[in-house]
Amino acid sequence: MAYKRTPLMQERLADNRERIVGATRLLISRGGFREASIAAVAHEVGLSTGAIYRYFPSKAALFVELLTAAVDSEILVLRGITDRPLPAAVRLREAVESFASRALKGPHLAYAFIVEPTDPEVEAARILCRRRFGAVFEDLVRQGVRRGEFPAQAADVTAACIVGAFTEALVRPIATEGPSSQPADRKLVRAIAEFCQRAVGAAATAAPRRRA
Amino acid sequence: MAYKRTPLMQERLADNRERIVGATRLLISRGGFREASIAAVAHEVGLSTGAIYRYFPSKAALFVELLTAAVDSEILVLRGITDRPLPAAVRLREAVESFASRALKGPHLAYAFIVEPTDPEVEAARILCRRRFGAVFEDLVRQGVRRGEFPAQAADVTAACIVGAFTEALVRPIATEGPSSQPADRKLVRAIAEFCQRAVGAAATAAPRRRA
């Protein structure tokens, strides 16, 4: 009853927090939001439903955190790609490919990001996340235009379209049954990347067939 | 024999059916699938919940009909545009512009097409709808490629990306409050269309009419 919080416990708590988020991510990637009830999450982490509420004030808060965390790490990776001193077209292609191939591995999860959640609170977070994704590409497009690599265009719209484009293209295979074959996935990723390159108007630069 | 259906009654019934679909559409466009409970729909049309079931065997059936009807009429319009004897690039731009400007008027509905509904039955219908949309653009892209207007590309992926692109771009403004200004909308539509034209690789051909 009179516990002192030892570092070990702190860690365990943090662990639980992450494990909860992880379990939620797993469940969503398996069966969408529908499958991620608090009971299911609790069962997955091996805690009680009540315990979940020790770490998150509500289901919505849990979802928001999951969303935010996923997007945070994703954006980190994307920025790592788009900040390098390379032609914008190359960076664009690589960013898209990078995002797409990761997304293909946890299909329903990527799905859930565009999907209408049950809760207005989560909805707000979702929109924010999309904005942040868009921002990465918007920056990139703006750079490309400034440098004359891409033609003049509404960078914000282009960015939104890019995000939408690859999400749609990625979501499609989810509906289709049959486990994704490796080569098919790679083909898809490449096609999406090429689409995006053309879409920003980076016509000439886009052709390096066999990039490492 | 005497009290059979008068034309007036027929009309009222048909009216109700349409009013139910209309109310559902309205509710979805306001708050997504979540807000379109049977009770809410019934209240919106001024009927009892039971009455809804005189017109639709289930909530899922209502949603499916709504989705299908919307896509049916949309596709009719799109085909009307894409079947004309014009350059593929032109038809693409016009198709996208046409779709986009209509979608901007019923924002959340377009939204619903990407959304994960609670009901598997509706989910199936939604996927079908997206496929049908994709098919229109896939045909168009294939034609353009065949005629040498567009470069070689994975037409199915391109089509999916196009659908995703403009949906995403259209959905974005929904989150932003403030009623859409006419000119802003027009600008957005144009930007999306240009994005799509570039995306299929129709670079040179894309500058007709009164381009900025």
Add this chain to the structure above:
Amino acid sequence: MAYKRTPLMQERLADNRERIVGATRLLISRGGFREASIAAVAHEVGLSTGAIYRYFPSKAALFVELLTAAVDSEILVLRGITDRPLPAAVRLREAVESFASRALKGPHLAYAFIVEPTDPEVEAARILCRRRFGAVFEDLVRQGVRRGEFPAQAADVTAACIVGAFTEALVRPIATEGPSSQPADRKLVRAIAEFCQRAVGAAATAAPRRRA
């Protein structure tokens, strides 16, 4: 609007009344009470639901009438058998066989007579009907006892047991699928009759193997 009731119309009305009861009987015999919704009955007779209420004040009343009518005619037949100047044992056997073979033709209907109806009002009627059935056999048993054909016994209990016995035995085949074969049915009827004969203690009289 100013109709005079012609004899023809009277007849038509009476017709409808009977057709409604008939349709209800049909539906119940097909699928039990569950299948006999007012809507189903109306559809079966080719009337509107509202019209049913012109002939019966409620669903319960309709069911009660159906029950009563069925039992009325059944009892008439039974009395025709049990009132003849024959040994009680013979009359018993013939009464049971007569009832049983008719019941086997409309299985679910016989079923419904013992079955718990949804409505207390119908329930009351059902109990009354069973009493009336019982009374027929009670009389018969009492006679047999008085004449020394049967041993002394609680005639009311015996009668109830007889009714229960053959109902149970008749209901059993309903559950089992497969359409009833003629010979199997005949065998069943005979076995039930013999059971009842033995049950009243009419041991010696009961053995005329091949009766017409």
Add this chain to the structure above:
Amino acid sequence: MAYKRTPLMQERLADNRERIVGATRLLISRGGFREASIAAVAHEVGLSTGAIYRYFPSKAALFVELLTAAVDSEILVLRGITDRPLPAAVRLREAVESFASRALKGPHLAYAFIVEPTDPEVEAARILCRRRFGAVFEDLVRQGVRRGEFPAQAADVTAACIVGAFTEALVRPIATEGPSSQPADRKLVRAIAEFCQRAVGAAATAAPRRRA
């Protein structure tokens, strides 16, 4: 680890499960299946409707369990009687008397065994239960016949008739208001048993103990 299930809690849970079944039994015995809505059951045990679903996955499952449990314990008792090394006629009488006197205490429950439930799932269970009851008596009759105690007969039909006979006889008094008097009940039970004995043709053997 600290707050695991204490024996007390275990007991309370088990209690609840049983209390739910008990409440359901009570409600059914009062007013039949009709009165045993989940809401009524919940109210009776002093729980919320939702809580019921912690113990039973569905209303049908609850009913099935109730039915099965009742029949299980009943059959155990019956087998205990019919397996003893006594003349079949004696065992029959005692089995019937045993069953009947218990049934008279929970009248409507016996009732429920013949009743048509609303739910197909429960219906299936009910039929199974009747079969199992029948089997007990069928065995007994077969034995009696084999040993020459009873005349040749269709043992399955006899068994069904016996089950039906005493159910009907037991159900009858339910309708009649007025609490059952002890002596009246005893008389009824005896009469039913005698009926069954005669019915199997055990005429001579049936007069042991303290017969009137």
Add this chain to the structure above:
DNA sequence: CATGAATGAGAATTCATTCAT
């Protein structure tokens, strides 16, 4: 008289959230 659209009171079931232990 007939029609059948509409009513509206339930019924079963789900699940995020709370709280006594």
Add this chain to the structure above:
DNA sequence: TATGAATGAATTCTCATTCAT
């Protein structure tokens, strides 16, 4: 802190009954 039983509001769907035409 952890537990998980309990809550209770919300949701979909059914159907006997009514009533304007």
